[in-house]
Amino acid sequence: MYLQRLQLFNFKNHSQRSLEFCDGINTLTGANGVGKTNILDAVHYLANAKSYFNGIDSQIIEHDKTFFTVKGQFEGELPAEILIQFEGGKKTIKKNDKAYPRLLDHIGMIQTVFITPYDIDLVLGNSEDRRRFVDLSLCQIDKAYLQNLSTYKKALEQRNALLKTMQGRYIDPDLLSSYDAKLIPAGILIHQRRKEFIEHILTFFTTVYQNLSSGSETPSIQYDSPLNNGDFATLLADTHRIDMAAQRTSVGIHKDDLIFGLGEFPLKKYGSQGQIKSFIIALKLAQYNYFQAVTKNHPILLLDDIFEKIDEERAQRLIDMVGASGYGQILITDTHSSRVETHFQPIDANKLHHHL
Amino acid sequence: MQFTSGIVEQAVEALSSFPGIGKRTALRLVMYLLKRPEMEVAHLADALLKLKTELHLCEVCGNVSDHKRCHVCVNPNRSEEVICVVEDFSDLMAIESTAQFKGKYHVLGGLISPMDGVGPDDLNIASLLGRLENSLVGEVMMALSATVEGDTTMFYLAKKLKPMGVTITCIARGIAVGGEIEYADEVTLGRSIAQRTEYLL
Ligand SMILES: Nc1ncnc2c1ncn2[C@@H]1O[C@H](COP(=O)(O)OP(=O)(O)O)[C@@H](O)[C@H]1O
Ligand SMILES: [Mg+2]
Numbered sequence A: 001m002y003l004q005r006l007q008l009f010n011f012k013n014h015s016q017r018s019l020e021f022c023d024g025i026n027t028l029t030g031a032n033g034v035g036k037t038n039i040l041d042a043v044h045y046l047a048n049a050k051s052y053f054n055g056i057d058s059q060i061i062e063h064d065k066t067f068f069t070v071k072g073q074f075e076g077e078l079p080a081e082i083l084i085q086f087e088g089g090k091k092t093i094k095k096n097d098k099a100y101p102r103l104l105d106h107i108g109m110i111q112t113v114f115i116t117p118y119d120i121d122l123v124l125g126n127s128e129d130r131r132r133f134v135d136l137s138l139c140q141i142d143k144a145y146l147q148n149l150s151t152y153k154k155a156l157e158q159r160n161a162l163l164k165t166m167q168g169r170y171i172d173p174d175l176l177s178s179y180d181a182k183l184i185p186a187g188i189l190i191h192q193r194r195k196e197f198i199e200h201i202l203t204f205f206t207t208v209y210q211n212l213s214s215g216s217e218t219p220s221i222q223y224d225s226p227l228n229n230g231d232f233a234t235l236l237a238d239t240h241r242i243d244m245a246a247q248r249t250s251v252g253i254h255k256d257d258l259i260f261g262l263g264e265f266p267l268k269k270y271g272s273q274g275q276i277k278s279f280i281i282a283l284k285l286a287q288y289n290y291f292q293a294v295t296k297n298h299p300i301l302l303l304d305d306i307f308e309k310i311d312e313e314r315a316q317r318l319i320d321m322v323g324a325s326g327y328g329q330i331l332i333t334d335t336h337s338s339r340v341e342t343h344f345q346p347i348d349a350n351k352l353h354h355h356l
Numbered sequence B: 001m002q003f004t005s006g007i008v009e010q011a012v013e014a015l016s017s018f019p020g021i022g023k024r025t026a027l028r029l030v031m032y033l034l035k036r037p038e039m040e041v042a043h044l045a046d047a048l049l050k051l052k053t054e055l056h057l058c059e060v061c062g063n064v065s066d067h068k069r070c071h072v073c074v075n076p077n078r079s080e081e082v083i084c085v086v087e088d089f090s091d092l093m094a095i096e097s098t099a100q101f102k103g104k105y106h107v108l109g110g111l112i113s114p115m116d117g118v119g120p121d122d123l124n125i126a127s128l129l130g131r132l133e134n135s136l137v138g139e140v141m142m143a144l145s146a147t148v149e150g151d152t153t154m155f156y157l158a159k160k161l162k163p164m165g166v167t168i169t170c171i172a173r174g175i176a177v178g179g180e181i182e183y184a185d186e187v188t189l190g191r192s193i194a195q196r197t198e199y200l201l
């Protein structure tokens, strides 16, 4: 499946924009601020029903407008037109003019892997950024995961609201455990899938990292979760009193984290800029490889400013690695037309260039 | 919107406070009402006012009623043995229109939702437990939405009902009639399989 045409209305700075893409390498060039990253984000939006950067849909609407739409024509075995509209606080998704009953029914049709300079937060940011990476990897290929994650988030939100309104006072254990009853099965499934995901990508990830970096150090990813230390139901029951006092839920998969290391050292503290960049690209390519293994298809690869921000040599190696199994669809942005041209000249694949 | 009449403005403001009605629609409604005979408008105003002045909530089950007790509660042909718990009276109406249920009801008046400031004490839960004491009720059937709020409310109710020795059931959740299995979500399909029933010829 590849995106053949993208149409935007009032999507961030794009009042109206229509672009055609080929099943191969698509380059988008233009000055800073013309909206290249926003176009990649629109493609991510088509797949995931949300922005990669901003979870607040009303802020995606172009300033002073009341709605936005993103439309994508996909070609491949099952051609489909996807239309996402956001207006008046309400989001609708249509596939071939027919609205999905629930938004999450759409997710999983298309997989995207996004590499942007902002991904530095994966290493330097907080645990939420790392959980987001894992969730984005699993939600795009696993409906049960997506559904359980949504149930978990809702139940957690309600449970925390309850703890907060009671302001530390005693709460009927029957009421508190009614939320536990929702959190437990969802949390256990999510924990299991996250664990499998990390185990699954580890070997490939390590190979890619070592290919990208000249050093010989071994990178590591450790899945850290309160659920590693015992049965979730027991953990929750044991922390009722602590939760009442703290006015929030203290154990669960919402506390999960990934611990990145190089050799024996934590990446965040000791990694050089270059090592951190290699680590992030390796993570993303592992995600790409994971989607490919599960769906037997190429995901759409969105490469934002990689030559500028990642450095040309590493970016070139990244492209070579992606192409190892043949090129799927790639959308790549740069400020310099000549630079991208040089890099793609030797590659034998469909190519299309847009200058914005 | 620039009003030239304070009376029109007041009516538009009042109507636009309804869910799903914006100022533009409210103005259309006002223009419509202005064209109707006075009697008809008086009738409308009266009907609305009665919702507040004459409508009762049934003292037994919490259903809306013109009298102290609703027509289901006073109907001698309805079984005393099963109580169906619903979120609000519109759900009760939906179940009534299936003509499949012969017992009585209990209307909670909402679902537990701390985010919206609704706790168990804000709902008709104590009166449900009260109804079960020294009664013929052998089964409480819960018919609540398949949402996080519906599920947690059911769990909480079940915890409170269990010591009273009644059978607690919840309505089956499955594939919609006319729905194709291929399009059913995994959770619904999984539950339908787990709760499959004997096929009766
Ligand atoms: N909701 C919005 N409405 C209008 N413009 C927006 C909105 N969100 C972002 N922008 C604008 O989009 C521009 C950035 O686009 P971006 O895709 O990052 O450009 P590029 O990647 O080409 O440098 C900025 O000028 C920013 O102000
Ligand atoms: Mg950019």
Ligand SMILES: [Zn+2]
Pocket (backbone or CB within 6 Å): B058, B059, B060, B061, B062, B063, B069, B070, B071, B072, B073
């Ligand atoms: Zn009644």
